[in-house]
Amino acid sequence: MTDAKSYGWTGKILRVNLSTKKVTVESTDPYKEYVGGMGIANKIIYDEVPVGTDPLSEDAKIVYAVGPLTASGVPLAGRTSISFLSTFTTDHLVVDAHTGGMLGAKIKLAGWDAIIVEGKSSTPVYLCIKDDDVQIKDASFVWGTGIHATTEALNRLEGVDCCVATIGPAGENLLPYACMLNSRSHSAGAGLGAVMGSKKLKGLVVQGNGSVYVKDPKAVADLSDYMISEIIGSNNNHVVPSTQQEWAEYYDKGSRWTARKGLTWALAEGGAIDTGEPKPGELNTMGYRCMKSTKDDGPEAEKYTVKMDGCHGCPVHCYADLRVPQSAKAGGFETTGNSCVPNFPFLYMQGILKDKTTVAKDTDDFVIWNQAMGSTVDDLGLWCNYAQLYRDIAHCYASGVFERVLPKEEYEMFDWEKFKTNDPSLMVDVLKHIAQNDNEMSYIGHGPIVWCKRWDDMKWFDTVASQLINYRGWPVHHSIECFGQVGAVYNMMFNRDDMIHSAVNFQGCGLPFELKQQIAKEVWGSEEAIDKDKNYTPMNDYKANFAWWSIVTDVLHDSLTLCNWVWPMTMSPSKTRDYRGDLDLEAKFFTAVTGIDTTTDDLYKAGAKIMTLQRAATVRGMAKSDGALGNNNLRDDHDKITEWVFTKDADKKAFTEGTDKMDRDDFQKALTMVYAKFGWDEKLGCPTRECLDEYGMADVKADLDKLGLLP
Structure with a gap:
């Protein structure tokens, strides 16, 4: 007999059209191969939002999504990923905002894996979700107020147990640099506030009184105790x-x-x-x-x-x-x-x-x-x-x-x-x-x-x-100062600052460099995967492994959804473990929660697939020099690092002690090597037919092929 319960996922996606005021429910099942969170949200945007859409138009959409581990009892599994079109970068490509606080858990406990907001209201509204009771309510009485006052007012009105996620005046005024905050101070940026403001959506009020079905609750509890007592640091x-x-x-x-x-x-x-x-x-x-x-x-x-x-x-x-x-x-x-x-x-x-x-x-x-x-x-x-x-x-x-x-x-x-x-x-x-x-x-x-x-x-x-x-408009986020070419490459991959902490967590963990080298050899293949700060060596295959792993684990965490500020558990504070962490914890928890027997390699492949999906969306929406949409030359037109990384410290050469200056040819070599790790075209940096087949993305391959965007 088939198990009727959905373990990990709730199985439901909420769709709210602010123009028609229509609220509908859909199944999560078509999106499970993209895990959750960032993966689900990116797939919905890819499928439903036409290229060239104005991020502040009625046709633009916002997808708030959580993952199968959210609110399941897994430590640090309380984040929310939100996907939409950028307001502040060239070509307004798809971006993701990520937020902690209480929003993700409330969405999940209310019974939803994702919330799709589309259309545009003619008057200020807020979306009130209390389990299956979903209402679009008047927000005119809080329109024009700051986030502190709005949060207090909506909590008093709807209940102090609700999570209020709202925008402030910057979003209402459609400033491209506007964010949403939940629980008053947990932000989701990248212009989300302006996109919500364009829809006259002041915020979301969410209360969840349900629970998350977990296939093996004892395993989750035991893994949690093990992680907190032996693995996690600060x-x-x-x-x-x-x-x-x-x-x-x-x-x-x-x-x-x-x-x-x-x-x-x-x-x-x-x-x-x-x-x-x-x-x-x-x-x-x-x-x-x-x-x-x-x-x-x-x-x-x-x-x-x-x-x-x-x-x-x-x-x-x-x-x-x-x-x-x-x-x-x-x-x-x-x-x-x-x-x-x-x-x-x-x-x-x-x-x-x-x-x-x-x-x-x-x-x-x-x-x-x-x-x-x-x-x-x-x-x-x-x-x-x-x-x-x-x-x-x-x-x-x-x-x-x-x-x-x-x-x-x-x-x-x-x-x-x-x-x-x-x-x-x-x-x-x-x-x-x-x-x-x-x-x-x-x-x-x-x-x-x-x-x-x-x-x-x-x-x-x-x-x-x-x-x-x-040059497309975003700054460093643990960049060349974080293991040189590793940080340089992953700062190019997304359509905003990368928010990757996998590498910088390892860099700053506090262990002696020699001990970190031992761990690097075990995880990425050689001690040569890492260098001492500001004492870098030329690019090599082990650094490419490290860069690929940093990208994939970040995307995976944003899809499960776990906090990449602490995950992955590469190292441990325990001397009895020789300071080794446990990089199989994500897979162990995933298996325990969902009941699907899953390996770490399976999850890493899913992370690489989701990253490839966003690159495909970028290819489809990126303009050529003549303004025509559709451009698969990611190397030259997207992954173009700014000049100062090559010209800083004029009195020093790259690969000498005391500088994090990069070398132009070496950076291009680094891009090529990381492209290869994903199976992308090594010249252009875009997805290929072969890699899309490998990741099981036949629909994306057909779409890019029809548009003439496959190399």
Whole structure:
């Protein structure tokens, strides 16, 4: 007799048309070969959104998707992947935004594997999902309000157990740099906010009272205990403490395992809590390991720290909750918190501002500037393109671009001397002004592909300080500073910053280099897969293995959906394991949850397939020089790294100690070798008939063949 239950997947996809107000239910079954999350979302976009669609048009779609492991009891399986068309990069190709918080678990527990939003409402609405009860409700009473107030209002109205995912003024105003945040501070960027705003969709309110069917609950529980007690480290899976401690054989000051005696959650309810020296195997102290507030904002952040918080299913807790009264006085918010770049935005401006600011790192002022800016950005629903917004603002002020291009009255709206007089209200005002999207300065929130051309500053792309890594509009995300060619290649693969942490987790884990070499040999075939920082060697096959693995594991995690900030479990804090992790954990959990006997190689192949699908979508939607859509020359027209990576450190040559400068020919060799690992055309970097057959993508092959886009 056939088992009627769907294990892992709920088996249902929700489709909501905002134009017709029609709500329908579809089966997940046609998409299971693409796993979930990013895979399902990308396939729906590929199948349903015509090339050349305006991302802000009625024909554009948004797919919010979770994976078979989401909310199943698997640790760190609480993320959501959202696919749509980019608002801020060349050709508006498909991009993915990923968010933690509580949204993914709520969607899954409400009974859905994905939510497809299409059409466009004529008035502001929010989508209210409470299990099978799906309603499109009026949002006019929160339209125009920030994310903090909107979240509070919708929680009060619909219930405090609901997860509210909403946009702010930046999204409503259709600013290309706009994001959605759920649970108030967990963001999903890449222009998602503007796409939602174009549909008059203020947000989603989701409550799930169901459960996820798991084929072998005991196996999931046992694997979870094993992983948490023996395998997992801290944020980014750093597996040694940052200070010397009695229990630890090694320590590394760069580690995010920052707990130590005397470091406290100073503003914890009921009194300060000492993080102490949590040891491997101590399940109940794991949440103290990562003190992200002081890691990001410096030692003065300790006195403002309420606690470390986390996403659904996370034992690590890398999210910093702070209370900073001075932030509110500057126009931000007193209660602040984030887990990534919005937690320390001013850091990215300091090196560019140089003598134009008096704010120093490791000071009270540094914390206050960061939190005033960060809380403002979050409330506005303003996306920073992995800090590009902050670098661009600093550059345009410091180099005189703003003074040159802004109307005089607009430039004089701001007291720029506040950088020197230490008044962060300046940046609060600047960020609010940009979010309005009705002035000249707002073009900086359209991204460098717009403002650099409009303001005649294209040289910014080729400047080290910009950190722009691709001419199509996105910056570095653990790039050449992360194992050289490995980081360089994977920064080219997507249509936005890559968000890959698989390699940088290994780089910064804290283990001695010689021990990391041993692990590299076991995983990627040779010690030569890795180099010491800023002491790189020429490209080789083992580095290609490492780059391929970094891409594939990231895509896999975004499809399952797992947190790539901690997964994969390449290393362990356990000396008894000789610090080896367990890279079969994803497959073990997948098998236990779904009941489908699956190997690690099976999952890696699925990850490579999903990556190939996005490359196929890129080929189909990328324009040629004459403007015609459809271009399979990814090497020359997509994977084109910016010039500064080859020209930086003018007094040094590539492959010499002390520089992460790249060599042009070597980078091209690296692309060729990684293309080959995926089975893509080694000259063009696009999918081939053979690889599409190998991945079981006959429909995609037929589509590209019909369009003449197969090599």
